[in-house]
Amino acid sequence: MPPSDQLRLILVTGASRGIGRALTVALAAAGHHPIALARTQGALEALDDEITAAGGRVTMIPADLTDREAMARLPEALAARFGRLDGFVANAGSLGDLTPIADIQEKMWDRTMALNVTANAFLLTGLDPLLRQSAAGRVVGITSSRARKFKPFWGPYSASKAAFEAVFLTYAAETEESALRVNLVNPGPMRTAMREKAMPGEDPASLPPPAALAPLVLDLLSPEEDRHGQLVTFSA
Template sequence: MTNSPDQARPEEDTVEPAVPDLSGRIALVTGASRGIGYFLARQMAAAGAHVVAVARTVGGLEELDDAIKAEAASTGKGAATLVPLDLTDMEGVDRLGGAIHERWGRLDILAANAGVLGVIAPIGHVEAKTFEKVMTVNVTSTWRLIRSVDPLLRKSDAGRAIVMSSGAAHSGRAFWAPYAASKAAVEALARSWADETRNMPLCVNVVDPGATRTAMRAQAMPGEDPETLPHPSEIAARILPLADPALSRTGMIFQAGRQRWVEYQRPA
């Protein structure tokens, strides 16, 4: 397995989207009711996985379930279990791990995709409740989710954890402080987790999806033409290979927009 240093340094190789065989794999996807999470859940199911789909929005989850069932009817692959859950319900996140253990005894894939933007504003203008919500949803709930499913991923013969981040974690861009800080923290969690599990068959990687045609992007960039951005289904297809049991990389960033792996590098 490839284990990496600090900050970001690109490798030369790129990754072309490929559909791994996920037959019989159990995959947990958060934020599965829309955007990248929705399409990643659909594509994992189409590749043969049983997807445990988590989101706050029941209607979005039901739409996902309908799409997965329709595809399964023609291909015979994939299924979903719907879990309406607000990830700020920390005890609910704990129960989720217990429920997966009781039903399957393991987890093969985690896609920690759920997150919120907060506000784009000068740091001194951000309200405390807004900052706290961003950190709760993006950081604390991600840690709680990792804690809940880590024992289950270790039981898999090829556990795969995909943790969603953002280029904002590295850019230090004006007005993005709460979101950027939360994603930098998420990356630190994922890197430590990858280092803890480097001698196990569990691979933990971070994804920077790049600019994508999502509701969050529209909130952040209201004047931008969404048609100039890749559709979330396209970005999901680029992320899907990170769930492949044959993957050997861990502790790295995958830049989905550029389809390349990036290593961390310590400051000089």
Template sequence: MSRPVALVTGASRGIGRAAALALAARGFHVVATARTVGALEELDDAIRARTGDGATLLPLDLVKEAEQVDAIGPSLLERFGRLDALVHAAGLLPKLTPVAHIMPKDWADSLAVNVTACWRLIRSTDPLLRAAPAGRAVILTDARAGEPLAYWGLYGAAKAAQHHLAATWAQEVANTPLRVLLHDPGPTATYLRRVAMPGEDAATLRTAEAAGERIAELIGG
């Protein structure tokens, strides 16, 4: 494929969906992954309406099908022969609870989505991104990664681990054409934000569309 290819996780809604649309508008062929098939199909319809071309849809549960992430890189190589950009927007907001009350399943699920999936994506996509003329990886981070807050311990710990992992990867590829960017979009009007801050006025927040456009700007193209 002559067009640049971008892999976007968490592409069914929020910032991931907006980033997928913004990248498609800039000429990228988008490979979109998320759990919800219907929402991915709606994204495909939106991309077709905007660009005339569809996306490649990859329904995937990062908890239940974690090992399938390992196959993403080889599959992209076989189908497209390239990968130019990765946007890792998938995330899980676990129950907000005191650290002493964190349940084992919530702990395991949060680490699976917020840390392990990132590690598997790095392993799977690193060779293709390094081979790209100007590979870019944008990993969404959060202020909680460096600013502990009561009841946010599980989410903060997982995002801190993800942040550290991605920042280390960025250092390791510093002398290659690949650039790894940790990006905190800040308070954004998304479903996860509404769950965490139910009384907040969404009109005062950045829109997901604006956040997606910013990610596309970081990637370029």
């Protein structure tokens, strides 16, 4: 376990499953203190049990990113308990419905944008002061090639991830002269529930597991990492 002055406090959203869960476990295994945010209480409790049994530490936050009032209170709560935040992994997201543009339903569109764009943008806004309290604040946004490669029926998801990238890369440009480092990661095809929903005929065993992505993201969260404003694509 690293000395206390090297321990990193990292907030991970969508931490109860898939990529978020794998990153949370990897952070704890590396001796850091992940702060795991997700909607599903039971899945968070199981994650807590796993990390604690392995000798790690973790803080659980059962919350919905689209609950604006709860997210507005979160930075203040983190400031009162920790005083700083060394990293933020914006992982939570929704696929929405795969549908032709002509058939988009307003409710689904609003829900997808609310989680993938609006919630992440305002959470980043609230966390900015805490990240600046760290000697080496790091932000990683988990994105998708669909933000740049357009395919029939993927309109809502593609639009939301393109906007997500715009928010995070603009933030990177605004923090160029600070100690913060902000990057995007494109995991590519990965063995997740979202991928299975999008590609139901695909063999999951042919894809890398979420844990394979963890070393890359942990590198981007480290104080030594100097990349900034980049889109980093994972290669298995």
